[in-house]
Amino acid sequence: xxxxxxxxxxxxxxxxxxxGVHLGIIELQSFDLVAFQxxxxxxxxxxPMYDCxxxxxxxxxxxxxxxxxxxxxxxxxxxxxxxxxxLE
Numbered sequence: 001x002x003x004x005x006x007x008x009x010x011x012x013x014x015x016x017x018x019x020g021v022h023l024g025i026i027e028l029q030s031f032d033l034v035a036f037q038x039x040x041x042x043x044x045x046x047x048p049m050y051d052c053x054x055x056x057x058x059x060x061x062x063x064x065x066x067x068x069x070x071x072x073x074x075x076x077x078x079x080x081x082x083x084x085x086x087l088e
Contacts, residue, residue: 001027001028001030001031001066003031003084006048006084007087008050008084008085008086008087009084009085009087010028010031010082010083010084011026011027011028011082011083012025012026012027012028012055012063012067012071012080012081012083013025013026013080013081013083014026014078014080015078015079015080015081016078017077017079018077023078026068026071026080027067028066028067029066029067029068031066032066033048035062036049036053039059039062040053040082049082049084052082052083053082054079054080055079055080055081056075060073
């Protein structure tokens with residue numbers, strides 16, 4: 001999902017639990033900054049969430065509202081992070 005206001009690409013990155021290698025991204029269909037701040041307990045409402053936020057299986061009910069519906073989740077094999085990549 002391209003956040004044109006903040007000029008970042010918001011997505012979820014998947015990393016191998018074994019090697020730590022970045023394996024790809026899961027696209028977010030939309031991004032509600034206030035909802036994500038609340039869910040990931042970001043206290044500063046001015047924080048645009050440019051950092052990486054590690055996901056846990058408990059986050060799936062929230063994330064599924066925003067992630068592409070075909071995403072497959074395997075927390076035993078992969079680590080997932082909500083990320084923002086700066087657009088040039």
